[in-house]
Amino acid sequence: MQKTLVIDPGKCTGCKQCELACSYVKEGSFNPSKSRIRVFDFHTEGRFVPYTCTQCDEAWCQQACPVDAITTDPVSGVKQVHENLCVGCKVCTIACPFGTINYNVASGKVVKCDHCGGDPECVKACPTQAILYSDVEQAGYDKMQQWAGKTDNAAPANSA
Amino acid sequence: MKHVIIGAGPAGVVAAETLRRHNAKCSITLIGNEGKPPYSRMALPYLLIDRIAEPGTYLRQSPGHYDDLKIEYVQANVAAVDPDKKTITLDEGAPLAYDRLLLATGAHPIKPPIKGLDLPGVHTCWTLDDADEIGALAKSGAHVVLMGAGFIGSIILEALVLKGVTLSVVEMEDRMVPRMMDEVAGNMLKSWCTSKGVNILTGTKITEISQGDDGLNVTLDKGNIPAAQLVVVAAGVRSNIDFLKGSGVETKEGVMVDDHLQTNIEGIYAAGDVAQAKDLSTGDFNVLAIQPTAVEHGRIAAMNMGGLDTPHRGSLSMNVLDTLGLISSSFGQWMGEKGSDSATMVDKTNYRYLRLEFQGDCLIGAQSVGLSEHIGMLRGLIQSGTHLGNWKQILMTSPHRISEAYVSTLHKNAS
């Protein structure tokens, strides 16, 4: 069963525990600027929105990669960057219409959320269950997918 | 159904894979002509600096990838296309029949009509072979002249500097990357490169190259530079369409295609650098020789070839560049258009720049320097035509808040 991060901004308090957990696991230190998940703070709305890769079906990043450094895990559907293959050309960073694959200057490679191999640290670190790891059928995901569809430069297929 | 794809760049390979994904049985033939597995020109600069070995440039990494997908990979030059007989002629061997044909022959670097560009030591940087030859000449301490500071030139620029050469860049336009960025950004890049010890000559033309005692003498329309051990020509590219002469396939700058990426002849499609296809921003038909467009074309053309009616809305022009550590990008109508609102933030001291172009409350173009976080959002906003509502006004004075605007409007649209 494919699972995805289901984010409920209504529950987010803006504590950034997700960013700390992510950066610790991925970068080996507490460093929100290197986190694959980022909490946006809409101060005048009193709203906090955790934001990261939706592992979209279109996989713009994967398609755009000129050296096959990004693959889709056949079971989980997660798009993974293979560091040994990534040359750091950054084409994926402009191709991804969500802006969720980013260049890491220190490593010279791109980085993105990979669900920590099926046990996402951000989910475990969130004190308010604003980030859950659930089946893709969960509400909300479909809507994100619809939006993703709008960014496709192919119009919806009539018969797919 | 027999599908033949001419050209084994990203457009061709993605098309072959897409065909296979949607049809397990059809016959797919992919034709390359460089005697190599399909590889990516985007990766050449990284090969030059030994960050990767040649296999690292291959478009697909798993061995047996094409065999596994039952994609027949053929090495040949295509001499002609005969739409009446539905065959193509190869330079060797028997003609090849097709039911559907994809022209994905890409482009080739332009060699401007300047005397001396055929001399040894003058190279374009387009193929694996080119990279080998440049690599051999670009020795530490050598003086290298790079002709052209467009997108491709600027990508090679970094690799050359990292090789330890002394570099002079000669660009005839008034700034670097003139077709990707405006004066502010182009000059920011120039000043950055200059500060890193690269001699950038803009508004300057190479008039002649000749063999001298110390190397190649490069004559300029103004000023002088030392003799060079290597001249790299990056003066733009042109679609590979010569083989279509007389075929009846309509060409202008590239192969003209409709909104299904089909040419004027039924059953023949074109994709990638060779296709003159719809530009999302303008609605005009242009050659958009960039990697993401090649991939999109390949996928959409293949869907249509396979019988899945898939209109092409148009591709979005976009580029990202890393110039000696300074990252820049441009998207869509970055130069704005008539009646568009422009918001800019300039920080020359710290080499940061952001320019947003709006039509109404929609983003239609953008360029950035010194920003690399979430830049894909710029594409997302332009391509989706998202109405930014109140955020438009905020962005007019605070363009740096673009990612907040994006997430905010994305959530409103998604919920």
Next chain:
Amino acid sequence: MAWTRKILRVNLTEGTCVSEPLNMDWALKYLGQRGLGTKYLMEEIDPKVDPLSPDNKMIFATGPLTGTCASTAGRYSVITKGALTGAIACSNSGGYFGAELKFAGWDMIIFEGKSEKPVYLCIIDDKAELLSAEGLWGKSVWDTDAAIKATHQEPMMHIAAIGVAGEKGNMYACIVNDLHRAAGRSGVGAVMGSKNLKAVAVRGTGGVSVEDFGAFMKSTEAGKKALAENAVTGEGLPAYGTQVLMNVINESGALPTRNFRDVQFESANDISAEAMAEPRRSDGKPNLLTNQACFSCTIACGRISQIDKDHFSVVNKPEYWGAEGGLEYEAAWALGAATGVKDLEALTYANYICNEQGYDPISFGSTLAAAMDMYEEGVLTKKDTGGVELKFGSAEMLTKMADLTGTMEGFGEQLGLGSKRLCEKYGRPELSMTVKGQEFPAYDPRGIQGMGLTYATSNRGACHLRSYTVSSEILGIPEKTDPLSTDGKAGLVKAFQDATAAVDSAGLCIFTTFAWTLEDIAPQVDAACEGNWTPDTLMEAGERIWNMERNFNLAAGFSGKDDELPKRLMKDAAKTGPAKGMVSGLDKMLPEYYEVRGWNTKGVPTEETLSRLGV
């Protein structure tokens, strides 16, 4: 590890920013933030300096845990000689600024001297520079925040700034970071203003490491679990915030009302957490919008509010219609009960202005209450107040005075003196409810006896955050003591003071101690830091810090005589509630306190005590 081991020294007179190594010998004795910052200040300034002179220094200090994933580990403190008090000042703030400073690679910033022209400090990782703030001078904290982010095209920057109050020398001006979190007390913002320093803007992209990640992740996870499972930190604080105390303290007969004339406020419920959550009659929406956490905090007690657009305070002022930092208990008390105002929306507005222009709502409300007291007694007249009737209970007057104090105009300039100076100026010093020049917070020492000793002995002047015995005396945490008794309070206060100093020095929030003891905290500090950190060594560090702060004050000219409470609390008995008929028993507690502290009868630490602690 945990420490970045780097200090940024900013000489405002010279305009220089220099990096220097952290003194690790001191770090191992004073931990960080409050303790270590105070140690540096002690070593570098003459305690007798005029707080507003260039010779005073101002230190922004993080704790070793700041920036880590330990719950609440996002704090920083501003340490200086306080403008309001002339005593050691250490104002602790949350939000995100402290962690960002750490991510930029700095444990501490030491500001010295005075800039000739307004400047702000811009730190982007290891690059620090002073930039002109002439275009920012006169701007509010909020406008400054937006302008600096726009200038640097950096939405991820975190900014600590002063508003007009700090620029114009409001004696209780604070330093506000992240728009509504403040290093609030003792006038640290006035010190910043006196140096012509408008703001500190930070963007950090480096990481914070700890000594033993394995042990650290284990101990911080256990800590977070304890906070989540504790009913107070896991449910009470996130749902109701600190404001839930309004009814508790009122019911207990310890809610200082109308400048401590009364100990219960008849309208307490109107300005309580319960009222904030209640849909308004006017527009059907509650005042409270949501809760917000500071960096790394798994409690999330912060209130975010929205004022009714039609309320008189904001009508036709759309800039105040959005969500902003809402009322916390202390602010609601000072702006409400202390002044007798029961209009929740008016209090919320006044609180916004405190954040926007950067001044402490506790001191402001208390000072306004003292002014009202003088007005009602006829000492102040309309002539003094610019025509305003300074009567207890007027919401319109409150919002007007908040505006004027923010910009230091009209009578606002007088209010900006603080209660002590204002009352002295008008010949009624006894009406100033202060200790060492600092206004009281929201607990009446007649109804909560331990708080009387807490206020009297607090090194930064009257303060609840130096030993929050309310926790024990009212809430029963960690164990219940009788709020009306003075028995054992000396020891209780000392224990709270020392433990609090340790928590403040680690980079953690004191609110964790509703669930944590030093037994929970020590493993987290020990895993993060070099040195041997146990509950005992933390407690000892806390005691060392307390004595050091005391020494600063003694050297600054304070003595045991300053460990006193205003006459009203010693002579005028509480009129209602459980404490009816009682006054503060400070005179009984103080000698005992000196004894348990190892101080002589004049309140001076003995040689033996100092040498035992290695001060």
Next chain:
Amino acid sequence: MKITLKLYASLANCLPAEAVKNQAEITVKSDITVREVLDAHNVPFDRCHLILINGVFSPPATAKQATLKDGDALAVWPPVAGG
């Protein structure tokens, strides 16, 4: 006899309908215990952390013994804190 019942924070749900500003005057039998009052209003006793009778702390452990007299105010909170 009459007492004033005051329930705060999450316990406010248990207040009688006529309650205003978290309190209601209720009629109860003489010598009623704290526990009996709370049970009569379905106040979850395990959530009753802070019990004040006329402002004076009454330990929850003694709720079954602690009796109220006419005119008393019984105020109860779930676990809360502030600062």
